[in-house]
Amino acid sequence: MFLHRNLHRWLAIHIANCFGFDKVSMEERVQWTMQHSDRIVAMTNDPLSDLWWTEADKPFQFLAGCIEWIGYVTDGESYECSLPIMVDGSCNGIQHFAAMLRDEISGRFVNLIPQEKPADLYQQVADAVIAALRADLSTSGQLAKEWLDFGITRKLAKRPTMVLPYGGTQNAVRDHIYEYLTEQVREGGKTMPSWGGVDTSKAVTYLSRVVWDALGSVAVGPRKAMDWLKQAARTVSTEG
Structure with a gap:
């Protein structure tokens, strides 16, 4: 060109x-x-x-x-340029759902709606998790505090968010969180929290619920669509 x-x-x-x-x-x-x-x-x-x-x-x-x-x-x-210009999507699975559903909330987070600076869906989910943990300090104080101290990052939120439109479940979120936790301890130089004496698996399950709820609050339309599709699949399977 x-x-x-x-x-x-x-x-x-x-x-x-x-x-x-x-x-x-x-x-x-x-x-x-x-x-x-x-x-x-x-x-x-x-x-x-x-x-x-x-x-x-x-x-x-x-x-x-x-x-x-x-x-x-x-x-x-x-000058005749022969180089293809790469334009990447923002979490393509969520983009497709947001476009099909005309979901402006999710659409804004995955840059389907014009805005001055690009939005970051993964960081939005991480921020929602941090806000939920802070609100949870009074009821699940030790676990919430230790997760906040350990660090809720964009990287932690990325994989659970990416798998959501492909049938991801809370169990899958829990598995990804556990992988992130062990990776940060083994390779990232972090210390495994004590969790106030609670087993690590329970701490991971607790955070998986928080992340799952955060996904529902940020990727509103896609979460509802996936819930509907799963229910439809169960109904079809049950009725043969």
Whole structure:
């Protein structure tokens, strides 16, 4: 494609995305690439010595974009770019459900509705879990406190959220939480909480309920749709 009619803007966005500067507005991504244009050109002219590109989230895609950027800098909008511009979805399963259901709440969280900066569904779920744990301090004090101290992160919320539109259950959420917990202890350098003397499996089950409820409050339409589909499947199975 020729980079006319501001199509170079999409190349700039692609470069910023590949580097990892992708949680800001589109215009901020364009500005990031423009501000780093000299750095991009210098690095791309000698990528074996200047290893800045290896710091990118997607290093080889970033480098490929930078190589094309030199063409734009040299030839301007007459440069013919041959690089596909990657546009990723935001939790595609939830996106499909939100679109089919015309669910504005979920649609906003998965960027189906125009907004200045991209939303982050996984962080929204994590934030909802944190809020629920804080509210739970008075009733399930020790478990809620120890989970808050251990850390409720976007990574913890991501897998339970991703599996929801594919038939994920609270049991699946519990399994993912247990995997996250053991991974953080074994590889992340964290200490296993004492849970106030309660067995770890009970602490994980407790958090799985909190996460499951948080999913229902954030991914409202998709959760209801999955519940309906499961009930329909049970009914069909029962009646043969």
